[in-house]
Amino acid sequence: MNTTPTQFPVGARILYVDDDTFMLNAFRRMVRLSGYEVVTFTSPLEALNEIRESSFDVICSDYDYRLPDMTGLDFLTEVHRIAPEVPRILITAHHDFEVAVDAFHVGISRLLPKPWKRETVLGALADAVRTVRLFRENIRLTALLEQHADALAQLNRSLDQKVSERTDQVISALITCLDYRDEETMAHSKRVSLMTRAIAERMGLPEQELLDIEWGALLHDVGKIGVPDRILLKPGKLTPEEWLIMRRHATIGHHMLSRLDFLQNAAKVVGDHHERFDGSGYPRGKSYMDIYIGARIFAVADTFDAITSDRPYRSAQSDESAIAEIERVCGTQLDPICVAAFMTITEETWTTIRDEARTWAADHAAPAEALPMGRAGLLSAV
Ligand SMILES: [Fe+2]
Ligand SMILES: [Fe+2]
Known part of the structure; x- marks a missing residue:
């Protein structure tokens, strides 16, 4: 019967190397009984082969082998390379300080x-077995935790992806609604949204606000959905009264988007997109910093795009003339800080944006047969 006071962890595997078979047998008997x-x-090299093949909980070695191939310390050093987590016990008849120092060093x-x-x-042995088991359990739990963390991250990624897809779909539906009613092209809206974002990036706005502003610019005229057909589709000039109604589109658009939590900043772009830096805009005559930053940036992008794209009544002018006009109205219609950011953007960026907007508009355009009378055909102006 085992009289050892130590409570032994069950089923541990111990390896022992000693060139003295008498000691080996004594060790084997003592430990087996536990x-x-x-x-x-008796050979450390054979022991190393076994350690490479199977797992042990503790590895013990005599200090001095009367064998030429390696010392007990060499053996235990090699063991650490093969199985670094396994506790190593050195057994020695030398009771001197040097052995302790050697053992400490390895x-x-x-x-x-x-x-x-x-x-x-x-x-x-019991202490060493507990230590190695705790260590292995720790590794197992850490791996499990990492696995769960990975699964959670994956889940979050797919949720984010879903939210972003749904958001794109809502924006797409809104822009398509507008496309059924407005004479301005989808390519214009997309160009202005990408240009607004490019300027906002130069100004160092945070990522979420960049996206909000991009959406706001894309939907800047969404309020035209609420303008009566007789005004929105009127072929001739609008009367002053009709202009007043037409101008309501900014407020209508703001009202529409502000009902959606995730479009609050976009709603601000829409509500302020006809305001001017000097206060001469509409609907509220806001000025300077009272105008939402996204709308001040949008104003620069919209001016640039209006001048550089074909319109039914005139053809596109060069980027240089648009830049000259922007410089002329900088500080009056347009915020000089936004203009300064705009000026840092290269011609290649504008070309890339125009190409991207053309492709996007082609993918999103409403079918010609679905357009109201008189609107079909205008889409070709993209
Ligand atoms: Fe526009
Ligand atoms: Fe507008």
Whole structure:
């Protein structure tokens, strides 16, 4: 019966190397009685082969082999390379300081004297087995945690993806609604939204606000959905009264979008998109910093795009003339800070934006047969 006070962890595997078969047998008997599986070797090289093949909970070695191939310290050093988590115990008949220093340098878990005391060896083995099991359990739990964290991150990514897809779909539906009613092309809306974003990026706005502003610019005229056909589709000039109604589109658009939580900033762009820096715009005659930053940026992009694209009543002018006009109205209609950011953007960027908008508009355009009378055909002006 086992009288050891130490409660042994069950089923541990211990390996012991000693060139003295008498010691090996004594060790084997003592440890087996405690319920452990023991594997012993007189050759450290054979022991290393076994360690490469199967897993052990503790590896013990005699300090001095009377064998030429390696010392006990060499052996335990090599063990660490193969199985770094396994505790190593050095057993030695040398009771000197040098052995302890050597053992310390190769990171031995425990140094035991020879001849040994049964309780000391079994206690050291039990401690080492608990240590290695805790260590392995820790590794297992960490891996499990990482696995769960990965799964959670994956789930979040797919949720974010879904939210972003739904948002795109809502924006797309709104822009398509507008396309059924407005004479301005979808390509214009897309160009202005990308140009607004490009300027906003130069101004260092945070990522979410860049997106909000881009959406707002894309939907800037969405309020035209609420303008009566007789005014919106009127072929001739509008009367002053009709202009007043037409101008309501900014307020209508703001009202529409502000009902959606995720479009609050976009709603501000829409509400302020006809305001002017000097206060001469509409609907509220706001000025300077009272105009939402996204709308002040939009105003620069819209001016640039209006001049550089074909309109039914005139053909497109060069980027240079648009830039000259922007410089002329900088500080009156347009915010000089936004104009300065605009000026840093290269011609290649504008070309890329125009190409991207053309492709996007072609993908999103309403079918010609679905357009109201008189609107079909205008789409070709993209
Ligand atoms: Fe516009
Ligand atoms: Fe407008």
